[in-house]
Amino acid sequence: MEPIKEPSTPLVLLSSSPxxxxxxxxxxxxxxxxxxxxPAVLASFYYFRMSALSVILACVISAMVFEAICQxxxxxxxxxxxxxxxxxxxxxxxxxxxxxxxxxxxMGSFFAIVIGKMVFGGLGCNVFNPAHLGRAILLASYPQQxxxxxxxxxxxxxxxxxxxxxxxxxxxxSATPLVSMRIAESLWQTGQQASTQLPSLWNLFIGNVxxxxxxxxxxxxxxxxxxLIWRGHVDWRVPFFYLATVAVITGIYxxxxxxxxxxxxxxxxxxxxxxxxxxxxxxxVTSPITKRGRIVYAIGLGVLTALIRLRGSxxxxxxxxxxxxxxxTPLIDKYVCNISFGGGAKK
Amino acid sequence: MSSQKATFLDGIHIPPNKSLTDGLKITKCxxxxxxxxxxxxxxxxxxxxxxxxxxxxxxxxxxxxxxGFVSSNIHASVSGLVTGFQKRYLPNGMTxxxxxxxxxxxxxxxxxxxxxxxxxxxxxxxxxQLQEKGIVGMGGATFPTHVKYAPPKDCPAIxxxxxxxxxxxxxVTSDHRVLLEYPSEIIQGLKYFxxxxxxxxxxxxxxxxxxxxxALMSKLVENExxxxxxxxxxxxxxxxxxxxxxxxxxxxxxDRGLPAAVGVVVDNVATAVAAARAIKDNMPLIExxxxxxxxxxxxxxxxxxxxxTLYSDLVEKAAQGYKGDLARIISGGPMMGFAVNSLxxxxxxxxxxxxxFNYDSPFAHxxxxxxxxxxxxxxxxxxxxxxxxxxxQAVKQRNWDSAASSSIHxxxxxxxxxxECPAHIPLVQYIRxxxxxxxxxxxxxxxxxYVIKK
Numbered sequence: 068m069e070p071i072k073e074p075s076t077p078l079v080l081l082s083s084s085p086x087x088x089x090x091x092x093x094x095x096x097x098x099x100x101x102x103x104x105x106p107a108v109l110a111s112f113y114y115f116r117m118s119a120l121s122v123i124l125a126c127v128i129s130a131m132v133f134e135a136i137c138q139x140x141x142x143x144x145x146x147x148x149x150x151x152x153x154x155x156x157x158x159x160x161x162x163x164x165x166x167x168x169x170x171x172x173x174m175g176s177f178f179a180i181v182i183g184k185m186v187f188g189g190l191g192c193n194v195f196n197p198a199h200l201g202r203a204i205l206l207a208s209y210p211q212q213x214x215x216x217x218x219x220x221x222x223x224x225x226x227x228x229x230x231x232x233x234x235x236x237x238x239x240x241s242a243t244p245l246v247s248m249r250i251a252e253s254l255w256q257t258g259q260q261a262s263t264q265l266p267s268l269w270n271l272f273i274g275n276v277x278x279x280x281x282x283x284x285x286x287x288x289x290x291x292x293x294x295l296i297w298r299g300h301v302d303w304r305v306p307f308f309y310l311a312t313v314a315v316i317t318g319i320y321x322x323x324x325x326x327x328x329x330x331x332x333x334x335x336x337x338x339x340x341x342x343x344x345x346x347x348x349x350x351x352v353t354s355p356i357t358k359r360g361r362i363v364y365a366i367g368l369g370v371l372t373a374l375i376r377l378r379g380s381x382x383x384x385x386x387x388x389x390x391x392x393x394x395x396t397p398l399i400d401k402y403v404c405n406i407s408f409g410g411g412a413k414k
Numbered sequence: 415m416s417s418q419k420a421t422f423l424d425g426i427h428i429p430p431n432k433s434l435t436d437g438l439k440i441t442k443c444x445x446x447x448x449x450x451x452x453x454x455x456x457x458x459x460x461x462x463x464x465x466x467x468x469x470x471x472x473x474x475x476x477x478x479x480x481x482g483f484v485s486s487n488i489h490a491s492v493s494g495l496v497t498g499f500q501k502r503y504l505p506n507g508m509t510x511x512x513x514x515x516x517x518x519x520x521x522x523x524x525x526x527x528x529x530x531x532x533x534x535x536x537x538x539x540x541x542x543q544l545q546e547k548g549i550v551g552m553g554g555a556t557f558p559t560h561v562k563y564a565p566p567k568d569c570p571a572i573x574x575x576x577x578x579x580x581x582x583x584x585x586v587t588s589d590h591r592v593l594l595e596y597p598s599e600i601i602q603g604l605k606y607f608x609x610x611x612x613x614x615x616x617x618x619x620x621x622x623x624x625x626x627x628x629a630l631m632s633k634l635v636e637n638e639x640x641x642x643x644x645x646x647x648x649x650x651x652x653x654x655x656x657x658x659x660x661x662x663x664x665x666x667x668x669d670r671g672l673p674a675a676v677g678v679v680v681d682n683v684a685t686a687v688a689a690a691r692a693i694k695d696n697m698p699l700i701e702x703x704x705x706x707x708x709x710x711x712x713x714x715x716x717x718x719x720x721x722x723t724l725y726s727d728l729v730e731k732a733a734q735g736y737k738g739d740l741a742r743i744i745s746g747g748p749m750m751g752f753a754v755n756s757l758x759x760x761x762x763x764x765x766x767x768x769x770x771f772n773y774d775s776p777f778a779h780x781x782x783x784x785x786x787x788x789x790x791x792x793x794x795x796x797x798x799x800x801x802x803x804x805x806x807q808a809v810k811q812r813n814w815d816s817a818a819s820s821s822i823h824x825x826x827x828x829x830x831x832x833x834e835c836p837a838h839i840p841l842v843q844y845i846r847x848x849x850x851x852x853x854x855x856x857x858x859x860x861x862x863x864y865v866i867k868k
Contacts, residue, residue: 079740079741079742079743079753079754079755079756080741080742080753080777080778080780081753081754081755082753082780082840082843083753083840083842083843083846084746084748084749084750084751084752084753084827084829084842084843085748085749085750085829085832085833085842086742086744086748086749086751086753086777087428087584087748087749087776087777087833088781088832088833088835088838089426089428089833089834091791091834091835091836092836092838093784093787093836093837095836096789096836188785189785190785190787191784191785191786191787191788191837192785299791300789302790302794351787351788351789351790352787352788353788354788355790356788356789356790356793356801356803356804357790357793357801358793358794361790400804404801404804404820405793405796405799405800405801406799407669407798407799407800407821407824408423408656408660408666408797408798408799408824409656409666409667409668409669409671409824410668410669410821410824
């Protein structure tokens with residue numbers, strides 16, 4: 068037997084299969100999510116003009132800067148190019164009230180990036196949706212600024228009779244549709260009509276109401292969300308089951324209490340539910356990885372949101388329900404797991 | 415031909431890139447001066463050589479006999495002189511003893527190779543011929559075919575034979591050409607398989623990216639009772655055994671089970687051709703169709719090559735060399751093939767393709783691994799419904815219990831997860847490594863990616 072012959076070795080690349088790749092990258096996906104948010108950003112410019120621009124710019128730039136500083140301090144490669152910090156900043160900005168002070172917005176960015184993301188180890192390691200964590204901290208720390216709403220510059224001052232409309236330099240302070248709904252609820256309970264208390268469905272749909280920068284314009288969010296589903300970045304199950312659960316619960320609740328039939332429709336379109344279900348709850352890092360897990364997660368989101376909105380003292384439930392379900396995600400991943408093809412139940 | 419296209423659940427879409435060679439007729443590659451026939455070119459025990467140094471052998475003569483039931487005979491693919499025994503690397507990284515035969519250029523056929531009368535063919539003869547003529551699965555797995563037709567007693571009776579003409583690997587077109595150019599032998603082989611197993615139904619499964627092959631085969635099986643052509647959706651890994659059984663029959667092969675457990679046997683179309691020749695003409699398996707493709711090849715094509723031909727001979731004689739500096743040499747398809755470091759490997763019974771890429775190709779780029787962002791694309795892609803990222807987490811932590819309870823053994827290593835991963839995590843590679851560790855009870859071998867810090 069001759070000794071073993073070593074193959075001659077020209078310079079070729081060796082690796083284990085597969086040798087081709089789909090070309091999907093994280094930065095490309097992040098850029099597409101940013102692209103999907105463009106309609107919502109444009110809508111916020113249209114409704115809130117300069118105040119939208121300044122808050123969005125402040126949040127996006129500061130988020131990127133904070134991430135770069137953290138990575139520098141942590142001796143890690145600086146990955147501003149992957150757009151994940153920009154996305155976090157933008158999502159945070161879209162969840163803030165239009166007249167929000169710039170300095171506080173930057174502080175929100177700090178919380179979102181540093182406390183929400185980098186402390187856990189950066190992209191992919193965070194437990195909570197960073198943008199919503201930043202918003203929750205701001206809400207706890209500055210409740211007054213976080214709940215001062217202004218009407219869009221396009222809305223007429225007679226639209227809302229709930230709050231005494233006080234003219235400001237560029238905006239009118241108002242209540243959000245969800246606050247109006249609380250008043251409408253009490254009217255419905257005593258058998259009165261409440262339509263004058265509520266913005267019209269059409270205004271609610273197109274976003275001509277008070278609310279956070281990016282959450283009001285439903286068509287813009289739908290376009291972006293459907294784009295993400297089409298591109299495969301978002302699992303349709305999350306927004307579908309989230310919205311469906313909220314609609315069913317508010318529908319039953321309204322039906323039992325004898326509210327107007329538009330009650331669930333208002334809940335679907337008002338507040339942060341649209342942006343939350345398409346852009347926040349579907350965050351890769353903080354949602355379950357299996358399809359069945361995502362359904363459980365989305366139904367949990369819907370139940371929590373409806374509970375907070377209907378029974379809580381605070382009118383908006385999306386942010387907190389997403390943060391709560393983020394905490395449950397590892398548990399869902401552990402117990403709602405796939406059964407292998409042809410295999411029995413997993414231990 | 416069924417109007418509904420069959421498929422399995424999950425899986426991925428890969429650009430097929432088959433246009434380089436799918437229109438090119440099978441051409442003969444000239445027999446080389448030396449052939450190197452490994453004794454382990456099949457799954458199972460290595461064959462035992464029965465020739466000595468200096469023996470004169472004829473083409474088709476048995477030179478090594480099966481080393482057990484799950485093993486296979488090896489035949490001389492050229493006539494000439496046994497000039498040596500060498501230990502060589504195979505593309506899969508294993509080593510094997512090879513019998514070296516110097517070609518005398520005469521191709522003197524062994525006397526026993528005479529066509530047989532159709533009337534004397536019986537199921538037992540078919541099994542005997544499959545074993546004696548060295549027929550193994552030519553789709554790549556190289557599992558000895560006669561073993562599939564001698565199923566264990568506790569299995570249900572075989573009622574369906576599926577011929578796999580899917581060829582879901584990008585670039586590879588050898589099975590496509592076999593379908594187009596040896597269709598009658600495929601049907602003949604399928605009939606023999608059905609006779610040997612007692613199956614009443616035969617399915618020829620073809621992916622819908624080969625309409626010409628589907629049309630041809632459908633026409634030919636029109637008057638064949640029990641045989642049908644099944645059009646499958648172009649999706650990876652449609653050609654994987656368990657996925658194909660599900661697509662064709664709706665049956666789920668149990669975990670750790672063979673298709674025989676649900677009454678099905680799957681064979682490659684090239685295997686059917688080889689079997690037909692072995693049974694009818696007494697011709698052993700000594701040559702096969704190999705696709706040579708990739709952007710570096712001067713003359714890509716589908717070549718009929720003698721077993722034991724070195725890749726270098728194939729590239730030189732048939733494909734007329736390559737252009738540029740080679741960045742990648744892939745033995746097999748880009749999804750499951752082996753990247754090798756030279757052309758110094760013999761063609762074995764399972765080699766369906768050889769791909770050469772130079773530095774102009776995206777194959778020359780190996781991206782860096784990043785952190786998992788839990789997007790779940792790997793979970794959505796996995797045709798075995800596993801959770802690759804969870805298994806990989808366990809493998810990285812050397813938590814073999816956790817990896818095992820995540821069904822790491824069920825992975826078919828198709829690579830769909832790693833193909834899809836936006837963070838470029840080599841998921842299937844980690845899983846493969848984890849399997850080896852678990853096979854060796856966590857000892858032996860080395861983990862090149864992960865070092866435990868104490």
